Amino acid sequence: MTDTPLETTAALAPARAAVDAVVRRLADVLSSGPVCCGPLDGEIADVVIAEPGEPLDGAAGALVLAVGARETEAAAMVTAAGAVGAVAVAVRIVGDELPDAVGAAAEEAGVAVLGLPLGLRWDRAEAEIRAALAAPADTFAPGRDLFSLAQTVATLTQGVVSVEDGAHRVVAYAGSGDEADELRRRSILGRSCPEPYLALLRRLGVYQRVRAGEEVVMVAEQPELGARRRLVIGINAGRRPLGTIWVQEGDRPLAERAPELLRGAARIAATQLVDHYFQGDARARLASREELSHGLLTGRFDAAALAAHLGIDPAAEADVIAVDLREQGDATAVRADARRAEAAGVMSVHAAAHRDNALVVHACGQLYAILPTPAEEAPLVRWAEELVTTLRRLTGTPVQAVVAGRAERLADIPSVKLRGHRALQLLGRTPEVAVGTHARLAPALLVRDTLELLDQAPRLRFPAVAALADRDRTQGTELARSLLLYLDGFGDVGAVAKQLNVHPNTLRYRIRRAVALTGLDLDDPEHRLAAMLQLRLDLRERDAAAFPGALSTAGAARSLS
Structure with missing residues (x-):
């Protein structure tokens, strides 16, 4: 096999961005911005690196990085750049102002000049400028260029x-x-x-x-x-x-x-x-792929048509992993978007390394990996743990992930995605847990969904137990919470008393008092189940520890660790 000759390789089509978009990008890097003069309303098609005296052939429509050009040489390069149709020139400056000769040359040549301080290396400047070309200011492209x-x-x-x-x-x-x-x-x-x-x-x-x-x-x-x-x-x-x-x-x-x-x-x-x-334009197809992948995840488009475009068999099974960065409340929207974009890039590399044809999609403030060719749950959990460890280190946030389960065909992905979304909400109650699985969290999710249905149907109540919770609120007692923990603990008086920080005889008295006030029959399984649901419904806002999301998730977490 021989090397591909230069003349037979198609040239990469340049992206484009306005000069002011490049200035804004550099401003983010410098915390101030480059010193500018000349017209800033042109459109840059490429970046060209040149040294003093070097011909600027091919610099039409480009931003020229004048590497090594001092004041007089910089002015000459600005003039030469204007003569070949360059849009802008970046020069090195000392201090906070462009030399007068450079400003005059820019005015006469009709090109923009960006003065870059000594603290910004040329390779970093080029990288940031090319990033602005690949992702204009009004486009959100999550780390895919x-x-x-x-x-x-x-x-x-x-x-x-x-x-x-x-x-x-x-x-x-x-x-x-x-x-x-x-x-x-x-x-x-x-x-x-x-x-x-x-x-x-x-x-x-x-x-x-x-x-x-x-x-x-x-x-x-x-x-x-x-x-x-x-x-x-x-x-x-x-x-x-x-x-x-x-x-x-x-x-x-x-x-x-x-x-x-x-x-x-x-x-x-x-x-x-x-x-x-x-x-021709990489951004157009990448944006389309991102949008179509989002449609596959959320069910907005026909799965078969999307699969054909993305090169995936519509009858294929796929695993879905849901990730939440757990952004802190003080994070600005811009900072959160930037962190999510970085995380999406990291997750894409990890996913592609783990599974060919993997997709990473942002939806509902979370990130989702769609992994064709399903695997057993244990390797998926290990992969998710490695990913979360990396993301926690890079983002500094308490990232969590849920192995949401398997879609038997691509059309089932939206329902699996919803399971992952809801499981992440539940997992958030135990931030010390890095990774959960839907299989482990399913009981807690079932109870939570049941409570939501009960909350919307006021006629479905256990009145005597509901009255017990009301009595506690008015009299400052702990009968309802003690009863719930007693039922959760299978009647283990010693363990529950320790959890409540009371003497076992105190707990026994509370349970006898609760039974007397409600008429509850602790030997009847339906009485016990109805009492547990009613108590959770009444106590979930007052006491998060009594809500099944906390109790069941913690148990699931321990079994995963």
């Missing part, structure tokens, strides 16, 4: 990441610039992998191996080429090679699960590179 994917992989693997197309051109990258080796820096500045390293890879048969399947290949350190140890995986669509993902080892060893995570990232990247090559 290649730069966001690269950033997710860098975070999870603890490495420095590059995504290359089939012609070895760098199309996205992420990770600490301080940890990048000389090969990485040359690849970014030159927009392609240096030829000596490519020749080495050919001799080692690396490309032949990564194009044969999903093998993750380790390339040893090459000090003479300025290259640290790397992992690489191919991005393939069937037998067609689309590109590669590289992870360079930085100051820390790569994460133990880096190869597995790379396989997930390659599956996601394949869809995006196919869009680049064949669809």
Whole structure:
């Protein structure tokens, strides 16, 4: 198998964004914003990196990063950029103002100039600008563009990441610039992998191996080429090679699960590179895929038609995992959206690594993984526990997940999703529990749903027991709560007395008093069941500990731990 010639590889179609969207993106990074002059209403089609004296051919419609240009050189580059039809130029500044010569050149050339402070590295600036190109300010794209994917992989693997197309051109990258080796820096500045390293890879048969399947290949350190140890995986669509993902080892060893995570990232990247090559605008298809996946989850569209578009058998079974980040109350909407977008990217990589054709969808403030080719519950719980551990570390929130169960066919996914949503509500009562399953929580959900039905039907009551709860409220006694815990505890006086922090004789007196006031027959199972439902209905708002969501969920949690 030979390398794909440069001239036969379709060029990646650029995204577009207004200059003011780029300025807003950089403002978020700088907590202030770049110093600007010139027209800010143009539309950027690409980013071009250039040094003083370098020809700006191909910079029409682009934002030019004037790397290494000092004041006089920067002014000359602004003039040259205007002459070829560039939209904007980014230059390095010292202080808070653009040099007068640069401002004058911008005015005459009719291009916008962004002054970037010394604290913002060029690679970070380019990454943020490309992120603005991939996701304009009025579009919510939860971490699905290649730069966001690269950033997710860098975070999870603890490495420095590059995504290359089939012609070895760098199309996205992420990770600490301080940890990048000389090969990485040359690849970014030159927009392609240096030829000596490519020749080495050919001799080692690396490309032949990564194009044969999903093998993750380790390339040893090459000090003479300025290259640290790397992992690489191919991005393939069937037998067609689309590109590669590289992870360079930085100051820390790569994460133990880096190869597995790379396989997930390659599956996601394949869809995006196919869009680049064949669809013209990757964002259009990605947004459509996200919307259609949401429709599959919520039942808004026909499952068979959606499955055909997404490349999934409509008769296939699928597991559904529901995740809630448990955002804190003081989080702003923007911060919550950003955190959810980051979590969706992380979850997508984990899901794709675990199951081919996995989908991750945001709905109802929660995230859902749809995993075709079902597995047994125990491996799913372990996978969910690993995911929650990662998300808790990255988001700093008490993330929880529920293995919602299996949809026997894709049309059943909305009902399984609803089960997961309701189970997450219940699991929220025990924040110390990371992962629950619908099978474990089903009894508590049944009781909760029953109480909701009873609440809507006032005629269905156990009047004598309801009167007991009213008596407690007016007289400040604890007969109703003591009776409920006694029934829950199968009459274990010692354990229930300890829970209530009273003497066992005190509990016995309360139970005898409750029976006398209500006429309850503790030997009758229907009396006991009716009393438990009525007491839960009356006490759930006054005492959350008596509500079955707390009691049953805690029991389920203990059995999972």
